[in-house]
Amino acid sequence: MQITQSKTSTSPWQLPPLQQLIPWIVPAGLIFIWQVLSQLGLLSTRILPAPTSIVQAAIQLTLSGELITNVGISLYRALVGFLIGGSIGFGLGLLNGVSPIAERFLDSTVQMIRNIPHLALIPLVILWFGIGDPARLFLVALGVFFPIYINTFHGIRSLDPNLLEMGEVYGLRPRELFWTIILPGALPNILVGLRYALGIMWVTLIVAETIAANSGIGYMAMNAREFMQTDVVVLSILMYALLGKLADSIVRVLEHWWLPWHPSQGI
């Protein structure tokens, strides 16, 4: 009838060790073929460097401190831009979600601005802020704002009105209504927005750093391109991928903490 649902028996870490390896066979094989092709000279280092030389570049740049500095700078820009744009989007989403007056006043404006691709603003943003950090933070914040705003707003608006009515019947005051019903009910949607926003955050930062920067991962890649250091270029791309994956994992952890009740958590 209920209770003992079949547990998440497909969790990767519950499988025997040999089966855990299966998903890794194809990528490892590809890297191996890549390495062989490079060493045989069939794959020019101008197109793709050998995997080993990328590892060498990583070690070298780590030892010189260059890699860590640039990753740190990119991470800093990403986080600050995200915090600014995310908190504005979250606040405005909450406000418009709970207040119909605020929604009528502000929502159409936000929707209109949303239709402008934020990366199209780059020339204008460079004119406003120059090529310094403020320009990049502005772009990241702008890009992050919309998914957070829309999903927060939508999360609140799609709440079951019956639950709100129940909350009133059971004597919850507006503040309690917000903390016990509105916010937890909107949280799954908010986390979807968060995950989407993190993706946009990296894309925006990559573009912004590649076009105009004097530090950061994107700068490292563009600088290496000028000297034909394809190994550093590929390394930079891998760093972005790694950071993107890291951000996604953080959201997964948050979902695990905040939505233990949600069907997606396999209770």
Next chain:
Amino acid sequence: MTQTEHQRTSVHNVKYENGAHLKIQNLSKAFGNFQVLKDIDLEVSPGEFVTVVGKSGCGKSTLLRLLGGLDQPTQGQIYQNGQILQGLNRDARVMFQDSRLLPWRRVLDNVSLGLKHQAQQQGQWALDQVGLGDRPRQWISQLSGGQRQRVALARALVSQPRLLLLDEPLGALDALTRIGMQNLIETLWQEQRFTALLVTHDVEEAVCLGDRVIVIEEGNITLNLPITLPRPRDTASVPFAELKVQILDRILKRQRPLVSEPTYTASLFAT
């Protein structure tokens, strides 16, 4: 809370005091041009169990919503313990057809929703009452439909309301679970003696639980029938079946020449 508790302990007849007294006068409710309730008069004694039956759309749920203060009447008044009811009815708790539990709260936290003092202990007490005392830490999605309604019942009873409004709470349950829930509601009502108003479309349920069955048709009370059968009621007995047929005939406007006027017929329009 403390004041009512004081009253309860100081009054000699505790059971009598637990229920709310209702007096409904000329109550009308219209949504736009559509008149849902027309000039309803009804009095409910403290601790009485009144069941309201009628076809869907007859206005029975609207009556319940007015009593809960969820909607405001177009005309007329509701007096609760002599005072005109305005706004949300703080003495009442409503149990809905859909359990309306919060999936992001565990069972116990759902039950103790809105409680300020000793929420955990009281919630556990209410869970024990409905026989789910061993499930406080489960999520709502882990419960069956019947268990969810029992949690909803515990949540309604935890604040010891003087008026319990039940809006087809068993309508979505299977027949066997429904019988169990009816017995549970009857038992808890007998123990705690709140005033209960149950809206249902199941005539058997209405006769089984009600001290009085009220039939609403097109916004009017067309039958107000006291049920004097001893509790717990035997749904297979002849008087029970007669009452059930009488009410069904009334609702379905059937002519049944074979059935003589049953002995349990009571005054029509007895308000």
